[in-house]
Amino acid sequence: MADRNLKNRKVRKKIARLDPVLKEIFQKSISEIIKLITSQKPQKISYLPEELRFVKQMRTDLLLSVKTKAGSHIFHFEIQNYPDKLIPEKMLLYKIAIKSKYKTEPEQFLLWFGKGNPPKASYKDKSTLHRFRVIDMRKLGLKRFLGSQNTYFVLLGIVSARSKNDIELIKDRIRFLVRDEDERREVMKNLILVSDMLKIKIAREMIPKIEIPVEKTTFYKIGFEEGKKAGEERGKLKGRREGVREGIKEGLKEAILLDFELKFGNGELRKSKANELKKLLSKIDDIKKLRKIKKAIFSAGDPDEFIRKIKEIVKT
Numbered sequence: 001m002a003d004r005n006l007k008n009r010k011v012r013k014k015i016a017r018l019d020p021v022l023k024e025i026f027q028k029s030i031s032e033i034i035k036l037i038t039s040q041k042p043q044k045i046s047y048l049p050e051e052l053r054f055v056k057q058m059r060t061d062l063l064l065s066v067k068t069k070a071g072s073h074i075f076h077f078e079i080q081n082y083p084d085k086l087i088p089e090k091m092l093l094y095k096i097a098i099k100s101k102y103k104t105e106p107e108q109f110l111l112w113f114g115k116g117n118p119p120k121a122s123y124k125d126k127s128t129l130h131r132f133r134v135i136d137m138r139k140l141g142l143k144r145f146l147g148s149q150n151t152y153f154v155l156l157g158i159v160s161a162r163s164k165n166d167i168e169l170i171k172d173r174i175r176f177l178v179r180d181e182d183e184r185r186e187v188m189k190n191l192i193l194v195s196d197m198l199k200i201k202i203a204r205e206m207i208p209k210i211e212i213p214v215e216k217t218t219f220y221k222i223g224f225e226e227g228k229k230a231g232e233e234r235g236k237l238k239g240r241r242e243g244v245r246e247g248i249k250e251g252l253k254e255a256i257l258l259d260f261e262l263k264f265g266n267g268e269l270r271k272s273k274a275n276e277l278k279k280l281l282s283k284i285d286d287i288k289k290l291r292k293i294k295k296a297i298f299s300a301g302d303p304d305e306f307i308r309k310i311k312e313i314v315k316t
Contacts, residue, residue, distance in 0.1 A: 021190060021193055021194060021258070022079055022081075022113075022194065023061065023062070023079065024190075025152045025155060025156060025190060025194070026061075026062060026077070026079060026111075026156075027047075027062070028150070028151075028152040029148075029150050029152040029153035029155075029156060030045060030062070030064065030077075031045060031150070032148050032150045032153035033077075033111075033153070034066060034075065036140070036144065037109060037133065037135055038068075038075075038107070040068040040069070040070055041068060041069070042066050042067065042068055043067045043068055043069070044066070044067040045064055045065070045066050045067075046064065046065040046066075047062075047063070047064060047065075048063040048064060048065055048074070048102070049063070050062070050063055052094070052097040052098065052101060058093065058094065058097055060076055060077075060078065060094060060098075061077055061078045061079045062075075062076070062077040062078075062079075063075075063076050063077075063098065063106075064076075064077075072104075073106075073107055074098060074102055074104050074105075074106040074107070075106065075107050075108075075109065076094060076095070076098060076106040076107070076108045076109070077108075077109050077110075077111060078090075078091070078094075078108075078109075078110045078111070079111050079113070080110055080111065080112050080113065080114060080118075080119065081112075081113040081114045081198070082114055083114065083116070083119075084119065085119075087110065087119045088119060088120055088121075088122060088123035088130070088132075089123050091108055091110065091123060091130065091132045092123045092128065092130040094106075094108065095108060095130065095132075107133075108132035108133065109132065109133045109134075109135060110132060110133070110134045110135070111135050111137055112134060112135065112136045112137060112138075113137055113138070113159055113198060118134050118136050119134060120134075121133060121134040137156065137159045137160070138159045138160055139160075140160055141160060142157050142160040142161060142162075142166055142169065142170075144157075144160075145157025145160060145170070146169060146170070146173050149177065151174060151177045151178055151187055152187070152190075154170060154173050154174055154177065155170070155174065155187060155190060155191050155194070156194075157170050158170060158191060158194055158195050158198070159198065167195075170191070171188075171191070174187055174188065174191070193258070245287070248287055249285065249287055249290065252287065252290040252291065252293075252294060253281045253282075253284075253290065255294060256277070256281060256290070256293055256294050256297065257274070257277065257278070257281070259294065259297050260273075260274060260277060260297060260303075260306070261274065264302070264303050264306075273303035273304070273306075273307060274303075276307060277303075277306075277307065277310070280307070280310050280311070280314070281293075284314065289313050289314065289316075292313050293309070293310050293313055296309040296310070296313065
């Protein structure tokens, strides 16, 4: 059951592999984002469960309870970087589900990072008109990001960068804000990773072992939650263990792909090897071997060497 639910979620939501990274960055910069798009300074922010039930199970990107001088609010954020014609209708369903659960009408925002035009800011049929706000993060202007004291909000300015000089301004601002060397390296890892995922060219700094912890990946979290739910519903510890195992396995695969993209960057060779990598990983169910593969990427000099290492690990 857990395995089928995971596959259905993957197809239905089309989870982008940058999701766990962007989500964490948004969580760390959410106060700045709220100030930017609502002109209100949050006094208190509480994270609400992202899982909703309305006829079927739904999962938001970010759902927050926020207190400002103007009162209490529920803010719902969806982070979008690929075209989805169904997103306006989904926003309506999210609103109904949130209002049903919390008895409060949410304020909804879709944050667009993709290429081309963002989705329409409304859903309309014969009897319904639902509106929400769409913020094209690419058009906010770099100055808005650089003026922030929040390091991770500055990092998001990469979407507004138009030249190498803009990227250097972002790096300089991060260096100014973050004095601790270890913390700065962590921020720079995320900067490089997000730029790679969004196809933004950036001069890479020599950062050893840029690694995505499996616990931060989407599939790990979903697998753990699915297994826990299955165990609660059936009263069986086995369901929980199976869900956690599946989450770790898929999370490792996701983390390996993220590490691969970060280390070897873009380009046709990398893309062809990434496809080969996906096929190899799809056939591996052994968690120990997946962990070995994850470590092997750091000693591989190029994609071909990494693929060879994987094949050697599989044979053992």
